[in-house]
Amino acid sequence: MEDNFQRLEAYVREAAGRRAQVIVAPESVLDGYVFNADPTSQLADMLEIAQTVPDGSYIQRAGALCKELGIYLIFGLLEREDQTLFNACVMLDPQGEVIAHYRKITTAGEYAITPGRALQPFDTPLGRLGFLLCSDRTVDNCAVLGVQGAQVIFIPMDGSGGPENTEKMRWRARDNHCWIVIANTWSAVIISPSGELHLEKYETECVSVQYVHLPKQDNSQGRSRFVARRPDLYGPLVTGHEDGYYDGEGKLTAAGEARRQATRRRAVEGA
Numbered sequence: 001m002e003d004n005f006q007r008l009e010a011y012v013r014e015a016a017g018r019r020a021q022v023i024v025a026p027e028s029v030l031d032g033y034v035f036n037a038d039p040t041s042q043l044a045d046m047l048e049i050a051q052t053v054p055d056g057s058y059i060q061r062a063g064a065l066c067k068e069l070g071i072y073l074i075f076g077l078l079e080r081e082d083q084t085l086f087n088a089c090v091m092l093d094p095q096g097e098v099i100a101h102y103r104k105i106t107t108a109g110e111y112a113i114t115p116g117r118a119l120q121p122f123d124t125p126l127g128r129l130g131f132l133l134c135s136d137r138t139v140d141n142c143a144v145l146g147v148q149g150a151q152v153i154f155i156p157m158d159g160s161g162g163p164e165n166t167e168k169m170r171w172r173a174r175d176n177h178c179w180i181v182i183a184n185t186w187s188a189v190i191i192s193p194s195g196e197l198h199l200e201k202y203e204t205e206c207v208s209v210q211y212v213h214l215p216k217q218d219n220s221q222g223r224s225r226f227v228a229r230r231p232d233l234y235g236p237l238v239t240g241h242e243d244g245y246y247d248g249e250g251k252l253t254a255a256g257e258a259r260r261q262a263t264r265r266r267a268v269e270g271a
Contacts, residue, residue, distance in 0.1 A: 004030050005058055011207055016069040018209045024183040027076035027134050027158040030058055050080035054098040063096030070094045076156040087113050089156050099124055102131035111260045117250055121150040127214045146176025151214050157184040170195040
């Protein structure tokens with residue numbers, strides 16, 4: 001993890017040197033995505049490297065870096081709370097304080113990880129900001145942040161993020177009339193509320209800096225379509241499916257537990 005943090009620090013310093021104010025790093029940038037580890041044999045190792053929020057050692061070091069450089073920083077990490085693990089991301093402000101903390105809610109295949117239970121934007125000095133992590137980037141999750149007024153949705157990722165993903169996310173941005181910023185381990189994308197691509201890079205590890213203006217009010221046609229939605233008709237979206245992995249209270253169903261056990265067995269057999 002020390003090597004990963006030093007690499008992150010070098011990129012952050014480079015971005016700050018290019019006058020970046022908000023710097024976004026990928027999902028699990030500290031630990032290198034250990035979420036598919038076997039929770040039976042590797043739980044102790046995962047708990048040892050996981051960070052507590054906000055007082056984990058690497059979070060504190062990241063905060064000191066933000067304070068030194070006067071920047072905001074968003075990055076993903078493995079989080080622990082007692083003996084429970086989460087796939088999480090945090091946002092630190094120029095004073096080095098954690099001002100946003102999000103836990104991944106769509107943890108398909110991450111059988112050592114407990115899903116988060118909150119999906120709401122955060123009011124910050126930069127505006128109202130939402131956060132998702134990789135496989136969270138579904139239509140429903142983006143819409144939940146959109147209807148709550150998120151101006152930007154930040155999505156740290158580690159995995160699939162090619163042009164086909166970008167095309168889908170252009171519609172997420174347009175439908176919810178918000179900026180979408182994706183920082184992947186091998187790609188980077190910034191999309192405007194109109195679906196316009198402001199940044200699109202693949203198959204590379206680099207620092208990209210773009211200017212984004214967040215108006216206080218937006219009366220565009222896109223926003224008009226957004227507020228004309230019909231929530232009275234959306235009941236089926238929040239009704240648990242009979243084969244769903246989670247019930248209406250967010251608890252794991254029998255089908256969900258069976259899938260988790262099957263995935264765990266396959267991982268152990270393939271190890």
